[in-house]
Each structure stands twice: as C-alpha cells, then as structure tokens.
Amino acid sequence: MAGRGKSAARDPLLDVYLERRETLVRFLAARAGSRAAGEDLAQELYIRIAGRDPAAGADNPLALLYRMALNLALDRARGERRAAAREAAWRETAHTRIGAVDVADEPPADEAVASRQRLRRMIEAVAELPPQAQRAFRLHKLEGLSHAETARAMGLSVKSVEKHVSAALKSLTAKLGA
Incomplete structure (x- = not known):
C-alpha cells in the first residue's frame, strides 16, 4: 500500500x-x-x-x-x-443406570407393537384416500408444506388444497377413530 x-x-x-x-x-x-x-x-x-x-x-x-x-x-x-x-x-x-451401565430408555414391547400397528393402519388409511386428497395430505401434513406451497406443487388453488386436506383428515379420523 x-x-x-x-x-x-x-x-x-x-x-x-x-x-x-x-x-x-x-x-x-x-x-x-x-x-x-x-x-x-x-x-x-x-x-x-x-x-x-x-x-x-x-x-x-x-x-x-x-x-x-x-x-x-x-x-x-x-x-x-x-x-x-x-x-x-x-x-x-x-x-437409566443399572450398576455402572447406561441402559437406553425404550418403550415396553407391547407399546412398541401397538405403535407399529397404529402406524400401519394410518399408512393403509392414507393409501385409501382419493389421489388428490392423498397427495394434498402428504404434501401438507407429512412433508410440512404450507397450503400455498401445496397448491403450487399440485397446480390447484389454495381453497382446493384446504378442501382436500380437510376431507382427508375427516376420512382418517373416521377410519382410525382418533
């Protein structure tokens, strides 16, 4: 310089x-x-x-x-x-420690089996949804996209996506009883 x-x-x-x-x-x-x-x-x-x-x-x-x-x-x-x-x-x-050994806290076997069964029923119920409702549900609820992002991805209006997601949730609630 x-x-x-x-x-x-x-x-x-x-x-x-x-x-x-x-x-x-x-x-x-x-x-x-x-x-x-x-x-x-x-x-x-x-x-x-x-x-x-x-x-x-x-x-x-x-x-x-x-x-x-x-x-x-x-x-x-x-x-x-x-x-x-x-x-x-x-x-x-x-x-949890047993003696000097760390033991991982795992759910009891019956709870793990029940959780797997609930998950399997959920997957089957989602698979039975109409294609548009299924895709809207997956994008919005499982992949975390907003309604607007889901609408852009599907080429639909935001209102249509809201209707598909709502219909999917009603159907899943009726089938799974939750």
Whole structure:
C-alpha cells in the first residue's frame, strides 16, 4: 500500500503476539490440555487482538497479551465444564443406570407393537384416500408444506388444497377413530 509508511499506526500488542506466538501456543496448550486446543485459543486471541483499535494503548503489551490468553483459556474451561454438566444432567434424566451401565430408555414391547400397528393402519388409511386428497395430505401434513406451497406443487388453488386436506383428515379420523 503506497499510502502506508512509517507514519501508519502499529499495534504493539499485535507485534508482541506475532513475536511470541509459539510461546503463547505452548502456554495455552498447557492450560487447555492439547496442542490443538492451544492453537485454537491462539487463533481466537489473534482475532481479538486484530479486531481491537490499535490506538487503544497498553502500558505493558506482554502482560496484557498473557492476561487475554489466560482469560480465553479460562472461558473455554468454564464452557467445557458447563457442557459436561449439561450432558450429565441430560444423561441422568434420559437414561437409566443399572450398576455402572447406561441402559437406553425404550418403550415396553407391547407399546412398541401397538405403535407399529397404529402406524400401519394410518399408512393403509392414507393409501385409501382419493389421489388428490392423498397427495394434498402428504404434501401438507407429512412433508410440512404450507397450503400455498401445496397448491403450487399440485397446480390447484389454495381453497382446493384446504378442501382436500380437510376431507382427508375427516376420512382418517373416521377410519382410525382418533
């Protein structure tokens, strides 16, 4: 850049970061537990430094750099502890433990069989619908399209789609008793 010369403002903090990057990575890796985590934190640190106003001076750039690095490492550690606590809480509520083994909470066999039978009856009932009602029902209720989107897909008016979906729901309710 031709306009940038010796008068251009330099960021002493960025200069110190670039000089000490490898040492910072080792410092962060020791706190984060791995070289890869140290590299990630060093990159986050660079982004924070590069994004700050270079005119914001620092009395001791090296001390500020290490304080920022330590704060990033502490923030990451806190986040990992919170994630582990959430995972443990979820596991406690969503799983059953027998001894030291997690046992997946599955529905009882009779409920699973009854659900499969209801699903089979529903599939059969949908298959018995008139073709337009069947297609409108599938697009709107099963694929999640709006009435307008279903109308465009079927080449019908929105009112026609509403009538087909309504007829399908009435028919299914009558056949399935729900």
